[in-house]
Amino acid sequence: MLGLDQLFPAKESGNTKRRILEAAIDLFSLNGYSAVSVREITKQVGIKESAMYNHFKTKDDILDSIYRLFTSMSEGNGLPDEAQLKAILEHTDLETFLKQGFEIYKRTIENPLLVKIWRILNIEQYRDPRARDIILTYIYKGTIDFLEAAFALLQEQRKMNDEYSPKVLAIEYQYPIFSMMTEYLLLTFDGKETDELEDRVRSHIQYFTKYVKN
Amino acid sequence: MLGLDQLFPAKESGNTKRRILEAAIDLFSLNGYSAVSVREITKQVGIKESAMYNHFKTKDDILDSIYRLFTSMSEGNGLPDEAQLKAILEHTDLETFLKQGFEIYKRTIENPLLVKIWRILNIEQYRDPRARDIILTYIYKGTIDFLEAAFALLQEQRKMNDEYSPKVLAIEYQYPIFSMMTEYLLLTFDGKETDELEDRVRSHIQYFTKYVKN
DNA sequence: GTCTATAAACAGATAGAC
DNA sequence: GTCTATCTGTTTATAGAC
Numbered sequence: 001m002l003g004l005d006q007l008f009p010a011k012e013s014g015n016t017k018r019r020i021l022e023a024a025i026d027l028f029s030l031n032g033y034s035a036v037s038v039r040e041i042t043k044q045v046g047i048k049e050s051a052m053y054n055h056f057k058t059k060d061d062i063l064d065s066i067y068r069l070f071t072s073m074s075e076g077n078g079l080p081d082e083a084q085l086k087a088i089l090e091h092t093d094l095e096t097f098l099k100q101g102f103e104i105y106k107r108t109i110e111n112p113l114l115v116k117i118w119r120i121l122n123i124e125q126y127r128d129p130r131a132r133d134i135i136l137t138y139i140y141k142g143t144i145d146f147l148e149a150a151f152a153l154l155q156e157q158r159k160m161n162d163e164y165s166p167k168v169l170a171i172e173y174q175y176p177i178f179s180m181m182t183e184y185l186l187l188t189f190d191g192k193e194t195d196e197l198e199d200r201v202r203s204h205i206q207y208f209t210k211y212v213k214n
Numbered sequence: 215m216l217g218l219d220q221l222f223p224a225k226e227s228g229n230t231k232r233r234i235l236e237a238a239i240d241l242f243s244l245n246g247y248s249a250v251s252v253r254e255i256t257k258q259v260g261i262k263e264s265a266m267y268n269h270f271k272t273k274d275d276i277l278d279s280i281y282r283l284f285t286s287m288s289e290g291n292g293l294p295d296e297a298q299l300k301a302i303l304e305h306t307d308l309e310t311f312l313k314q315g316f317e318i319y320k321r322t323i324e325n326p327l328l329v330k331i332w333r334i335l336n337i338e339q340y341r342d343p344r345a346r347d348i349i350l351t352y353i354y355k356g357t358i359d360f361l362e363a364a365f366a367l368l369q370e371q372r373k374m375n376d377e378y379s380p381k382v383l384a385i386e387y388q389y390p391i392f393s394m395m396t397e398y399l400l401l402t403f404d405g406k407e408t409d410e411l412e413d414r415v416r417s418h419i420q421y422f423t424k425y426v427k428n
Numbered sequence: 429g430t431c432t433a434t435a436a437a438c439a440g441a442t443a444g445a446c
Numbered sequence: 447g448t449c450t451a452t453c454t455g456t457t458t459a460t461a462g463a464c
Contacts, residue, residue, distance in 0.1 A: 016429080031341045034249035037457065050460080051430050059458065119340055126333055126403055127245045136400065168417050176389035182396070186350065189340055203382050211425045230447080251439065264442075265448050273440065 002076035004113060007069060017055040019045045021069070022113075024062045029116035032123040033063055063120075067130055070117045074138045077108075079146055089153050094160055095209045097150065098173070102201060105177075109184065119185055140178075144170050161214050173208050177201065216290035218327060221283060231269040233259045235283070236327075238276045243330035246337040247277055277334075281344050284331045288352045291322075293360055303367050308374055309423045311364065312387070316415060319391075323398065333399055354392075358384050375428050387422050391415065 008018035023044040027036040038059050042049050056062045080088060089097065109115055121139075124131040147170035154160040160169070180197055187194050222232035237258040241250040252273050256263050270276045294302060303311065323329055335353075338345040361384035368374040374383070394411055401408050 014429090029340070032246060032248055032337070034246055035341060038459085039456080047429095048431060049458085050432085053459070054429055123246070123337060123340060125400060126243070126337060127249060129404075132400055132404070140397065164421060168421060171414060172390065172418065172421055175393040176386065178393040178396070179389040182392070183354065186339060186346055190343075190346070200385060204386065207378060207382060207386055228447085252441085253438080261447090262449060263440085264450085267441070268447055 002073050003111075004069065007072060016045070016047065016051070020047075020052055020055055020062065021065060025066055025113065025116050025120070028063070028066070028123075029119040033120070034127075063124075063128075064130070066117060066120060067134060070114075070121070070134060071138065073114065074142070079142075082149060085150055086153060089150065089157065089159075094154055094213045095205065097154070098205045098209065102205065106198075109181070115185065115188065118181075119189070122182075122185065143174055147174055158214055160212050164212075169212060176204050180204075216287050217325075218283070221286060230259070230261065230265070234261075234266060234269055234276065235279060239280055239327065239330050239334070242277070242280070242337075243333040247334070248341070277338075277342075278344070280331060280334060281348060284328075284335070284348060285352065287328065288356070293356075296363060299364055300367060303364065303371065303373075308368055308427045309419065311368070312419045312423065316419065320412075323395070329399065329402065332395075333403070336396075336399065357388055361388055372428055374426050378426075383426060390418050394418075 004018065004022070008015065008021065020041060023041050024036070027040055027044065030036075038049050038052055041062070042052050045052075056065065092100075121131045121135055125135055126132070144167070148166045151160060151166035151169045151173075155162045155166060164172075180201055184194055184197055187197065218232065218236070222229065222235065234255060237255050238250070241254055241258065244250075252263050252266055255276070256266050259266075270279065306314075335345045335349055339349055340346070358381070362380045365374060365380040365383045365387075369376045369380060378386075394415055398408055398411055401411065
């Protein structure tokens with residue numbers, strides 16, 4: 001997966017832009033865009049406000065860069081395409097496929113940068129159409145489309161029963177996980193334990209598998 | 215259910231407080247607390263900023279009143295208690311119970327005031343521990359506890375199979391609906407159609423019922 | 429690319445007349 | 447309970463020296 005390191009090298013001398021972006025992500029994810037001032041961001045970086053404007057046109061331009069960072073990371077997220085998916089599913093059963101998917105998901109949400117941007121998207125989704133669009137397209141639609149394709153293949157291979165459409169199954173599988181993700185964002189915000197939540201995901205995979213596998 | 219009318223009578227002469235609250239709910243739900251100024255709120259009401267301070271101590275006091283309004287409404291939401299639940303479930307099967315629950319839920323989210331406050335809670339949940347607490351307590355925990363009690367009774371009555379605990383079943387039933395609720399808040403924000411979403415809830419009820427009823 | 433200085437608008441909140 | 451007037455600090459952003 002693409003990350004901040006690829007897009008904004010830390011090692012190079014001119015890394016102020018990157019440091020501004022990191023500080024902004026930190027602060028926006030805590031208090032939201034509107035409640036954070038350019039002062040606070042540049043103070044955290046250790047530069048004056050005016051210096052920020054050498055790197056970003058406006059305060060909104062910082063937010064826009066955060067959005068673009070998220071979409072770049074999502075597009076390079078390494079989700080298998082149709083052909084790769086077919087190859088994988090040839091020798092994988094439903095439960096293994098879902099468990100592997102969860103492990104990948106877990107590694108994703110262990111990336112603090114990504115989790116912070118997720119929080120920002122959640123905070124800004126009503127105020128900002130750009131955030132709304134990213135959530136509906138990259139998070140909701142992207143995930144459901146992928147699962148729908150996978151389940152359609154698994155039905156073809158008779159590894160899953162076809163009483164329900166791949167879409168209904170994708171929703172039944174993924175929507176509880178979306179809610180758990182939301183809960184995860186809230187719990188980790190207060191530094192609370194998420195072990196029980198992880199167990200719930202495993203329960204859910206087991207429950208789902210039990211009823212729909214052939 | 216308790217509403218604004220009970221808590222802040224519209225008919226009485228001194229209804230400025232109520233009008234401030236309504237304007238604030240409108241604006242906060244669109245842009246979030248931090249991005250809305252007292253100026254904007256009072257302009258919408260048609261009074262000067264200083265007049266606001268005769269009704270609320272600070273800007274934050276308005277937000278706090280909104281939270282208190284929500285919890286009052288939730289506490290008077292008419293969810294049946296243990297005894298009432300038992301009486302209802304004596305002569306109701308699982309599918310009917312869930313369908314009736316959905317109809318009540320639908321009427322709830324047709325209340326624009328409640329939907330706006332829900333959005334405010336979503337926006338403020340990271341910045342504001344009060345919002346976080348309301349979401350975890352009133353929305354997540356409250357709903358799951360209620361369903362868990364109901365499913366436990368249905369299992370006792372042998373109307374539901376007991377391969378899974380009432381808690382797992384409550385989560386499997388409710389968590390997809392939480393996600394759909396979130397999607398609903400986003401779609402209605404842009405005035406988009408929610409019919410497909412409603413179908414999804416029906417599909418979900420049908421899917422869930424098929425696998426767990428006895 | 430960073431700094432100091434400053435602009436111009438806006439923020440939340442208060443005092444006191446009516 | 448609403449108004450006008452005002453206070454004090456903060457906001458985003460720019461100009462120009464180094």
